[in-house]
Amino acid sequence: MSSSPPSISFPATGPAGRCPVTHVSPSDTSGPRVPLYTPEFAADPHHAYRTMRQRFGDLAPVELAPGVPATLVLGYETAVRILHDSEHFPADPRTWQDTVPVDSPVLPMMRWLPAARYSTGVAHDRYRKASKSSIDAVDGHELRSTVARSATSLINGFCRSGTADLVTDYARPLVFAVLNRIMGCAPEIGERVTAGMAARFDTVGATEGMRLVHTALSELIAAKRAHPGDDATSRLLAHPHRLDDTEVLAQLMSFYGAGGEAQSNLITNTVLLMLTDDRFGGGLISGSLSTRDALDDVLFNDPPMANFCTTYPRTPVLVGDTWLPAHRPVLISLTAANTDPAVSGRDRTGNRSHLAWSTGPHSCPARSIAYLIVQDAIDHLLDALPDMELACPVTDLRWRPGPFHRALTALPVTFRPAPPLILP
Numbered sequence: 043m044s045s046s047p048p049s050i051s052f053p054a055t056g057p058a059g060r061c062p063v064t065h066v067s068p069s070d071t072s073g074p075r076v077p078l079y080t081p082e083f084a085a086d087p088h089h090a091y092r093t094m095r096q097r098f099g100d101l102a103p104v105e106l107a108p109g110v111p112a113t114l115v116l117g118y119e120t121a122v123r124i125l126h127d128s129e130h131f132p133a134d135p136r137t138w139q140d141t142v143p144v145d146s147p148v149l150p151m152m153r154w155l156p157a158a159r160y161s162t163g164v165a166h167d168r169y170r171k172a173s174k175s176s177i178d179a180v181d182g183h184e185l186r187s188t189v190a191r192s193a194t195s196l197i198n199g200f201c202r203s204g205t206a207d208l209v210t211d212y213a214r215p216l217v218f219a220v221l222n223r224i225m226g227c228a229p230e231i232g233e234r235v236t237a238g239m240a241a242r243f244d245t246v247g248a249t250e251g252m253r254l255v256h257t258a259l260s261e262l263i264a265a266k267r268a269h270p271g272d273d274a275t276s277r278l279l280a281h282p283h284r285l286d287d288t289e290v291l292a293q294l295m296s297f298y299g300a301g302g303e304a305q306s307n308l309i310t311n312t313v314l315l316m317l318t319d320d321r322f323g324g325g326l327i328s329g330s331l332s333t334r335d336a337l338d339d340v341l342f343n344d345p346p347m348a349n350f351c352t353t354y355p356r357t358p359v360l361v362g363d364t365w366l367p368a369h370r371p372v373l374i375s376l377t378a379a380n381t382d383p384a385v386s387g388r389d390r391t392g393n394r395s396h397l398a399w400s401t402g403p404h405s406c407p408a409r410s411i412a413y414l415i416v417q418d419a420i421d422h423l424l425d426a427l428p429d430m431e432l433a434c435p436v437t438d439l440r441w442r443p444g445p446f447h448r449a450l451t452a453l454p455v456t457f458r459p460a461p462p463l464i465l466p
Contacts, residue, residue, distance in 0.1 A: 075105040078114070078349060078445035079147075079245060085441060087348060087448070091116060091378040101364045104373075106445045107148045107245060112371035114349060118382040118397070120361060121374045124353060125402040131353035132162045133404060137369040138354050147245035150252040151446065152352060152371070157292035159404060166403060168283050173293045174407040176277035180224055182414065189415055190466045192219045193422035198462040201426065205433060208423075208453040213309040214302075216419050221301050225294065226273025227262050234258035235298050243303050244444045259294045263287050300347075300406065307346035307449040308416050312336050313423070314439070314453060315344075317432050333420050337413070338396070341380075345398035348377045348448040376400075377448065430457040 076094055077083060083090055094102035100117030115121045124131050136154045143149075154160045158169035196216055200206040214236065222232035235258045241251025262275060267287075270276035274297070278290045285293070316322040316336050340346075351374040359366045366372060380386070380396045399406040406412070424430070433454035442449040 075103045075111060076114075077105045077108075079105070079107050079443060081443050083445075084443040087377065088381070091375060091381070095378065095382075099362070099364070101361060101366070104445075106152075106371065106373075107146055110142060110146055110148055110371075112352075112373055113366055114378070115372060115374045116378040116382065118379040118385045121376075121379040121397060122401060124361075124372065125351060125374065125397070125400060125404070128162045128166075128353075128403055130357075130359055131355055131372060133160050133353050134162065135160065135352070135354055135371070138371060141369075145249070147248050148445065150248040151242050151245065155292035155295060156289045157296050159296055162403075169285075169289070169293060170403075170407065172278055172281040172283045172285055173296070175281060176274040176293075177224075177297075177408045177411060179277055180274065180411060185220070185224070185411065185414060186418055187466065188220050188223045189216070189418040190422060192216045193419055194463045194465050197423065197426045198465075201460045201462060204459040205454070205456050208310055208313060208455055209306070209450055210452070212423065213306040213313075213419070213453075217306040217309070217415065218298075218302050220415055221298060224273065225262065225275045225297065226266060226271050227275070228265070231258045231262050236302065239298055239302050242299070243447050243449070244442055245446075246443075255295060255298070256291070259291050259298075260287070262294070263290055297408075301408065301412065303447060303449070304346040305412055305416055307447060308337070308340065308412075309419050310450050310453045311344050311346060311448065312340045312416070312420055314432075314436075314450070315340055316420075316424075317430065317455070318436055333417050333424070334413075337417060337420075341398035342386075342396045343377070343381060344448050345376050345380070345396070346448055347398065347446065349373045349375045350446055351376070351397075351400050351404065373445075374400075426463055427455075427457040427460060430455050432456075 076090060094104075094114065095116050098116075100115060100120045102114045102116055104112050104114045106112050115124060134154060135152055139149060139153050156165070156169070158166050158173060161169055193212075193216055196212050200211050206212065218232055218236045219229075221227070222229060227235070234254045238251040238254030238258065241247040242255070263279070266273070266275045266279055270279065275290070275294065278285060278293055312333070316333075319336075319339075322336055353372045354369050355366050355372065357368050359368075374397065376397045380398070399409045433456045439453070440451045442451050
């Protein structure tokens with residue numbers, strides 16, 4: 043019998059069908075799976091999570107794309123145990139990806155790359171140490187100045203109009219401008235990375251998005267090989283672990299994927315909460331809670347990465363009384379786990395036990411930088427336009443389809459026209 047965390051057990055001998063369990067694997071269930079890629083799911087995922095929890099418990103059968111089955115983990119304790127058990131739940135998708143149609147829209151997002159996110163053991167340590175050291179060297183004071191300059195420039199682009207879309211006019215360009223500065227990436231290259239990353243997450247035009255990202259980041263690596271600077275890309279290239287260009291590109295894709303899409307969506311989801319929740323004043327002047335409180339609320343209830351942290355069991359695994367087959371994706375629903383009734387229902391102000399940054403060996407190594415960028419971006423916006431309001435009923439807002447993220451298509455706001463800010 044292999045060792046395993048509590049509530050995860052493994053068969054000593056014989057096929058799964060001979061073991062005394064009450065459920066077969068969600069991946070083998072005969073009923074319909076819950077599709078995570080539809081506009082209906084994007085419009086109200088919380089209803090879907092509640093319905094799945096009532097019907098299936100902690101483990102639900104889902105489809106990530108047509109014909110791509112997976113298991114979604116809804117329970118907090120089960121999620122934590124899986125995330126800490128890379129022996130039985132490795133993140134390497136290579137056996138699985140050979141079974142998926144080459145044109146599957148989720149494959150560009152899930153395909154193996156030589157990066158920490160897809161690795162375990164020695165390879166994971168090598169990639170994570172190189173990535174972490176390149177990020178840890180970012181100067182916090184300079185980063186705050188970069189955020190302030192980007193925020194001021196973007197706000198000046200719309201402050202006199204009295205209206206803006208905070209997705210396209212503020213959050214996304216700000217986050218990618220800051221990431222470009224961290225990575226030493228020229229704006230023209232960064233624009234292609236931004237477009238390609240959005241396509242990957244939306245799983246619409248994902249293959250072309252992957253091509254855009256690959257080409258743009260290859261150009262960045264070549265430029266930094268020729269002319270290194272004080273930036274994360276140059277530090278990756280110079281790291282003692284001697285990553286080759288393919289490995290450096292994979293780390294950069296992780297930086298831009300987690301840092302770009304997730305942070306820009308965290309900004310807009312948090313501003314939306316602050317505009318609509320009475321705890322924050324229902325506006326932006328009289329709220330009793332802080333921006334950091336709002337951030338943590340969103341990271342609990344509507345994290346920008348909703349379903350992620352994918353693993354692929356090496357062998358059939360018995361979790362509770364449910365079988366998970368080998369080499370079939372197991373995704374953690376960070377949103378559903380955080381809102382699991384078994385652990386939620388109490389005041390969580392100031393509590394950061396959510397899984398939005400993951401946990402275990404694959405936890406986000408750049409959460410302090412992410413907090414700084416997102417919180418400063420929101421504070422600059424609210425300081426400049428304190429009377430900002432939604433430009434439409436909240437029920438008119440639309441969410442981007444896709445199984446992985448929680449992302450608005452637009453966040454239109456209105457405010458009293460204001461004079462441009464002085465650039466810091």
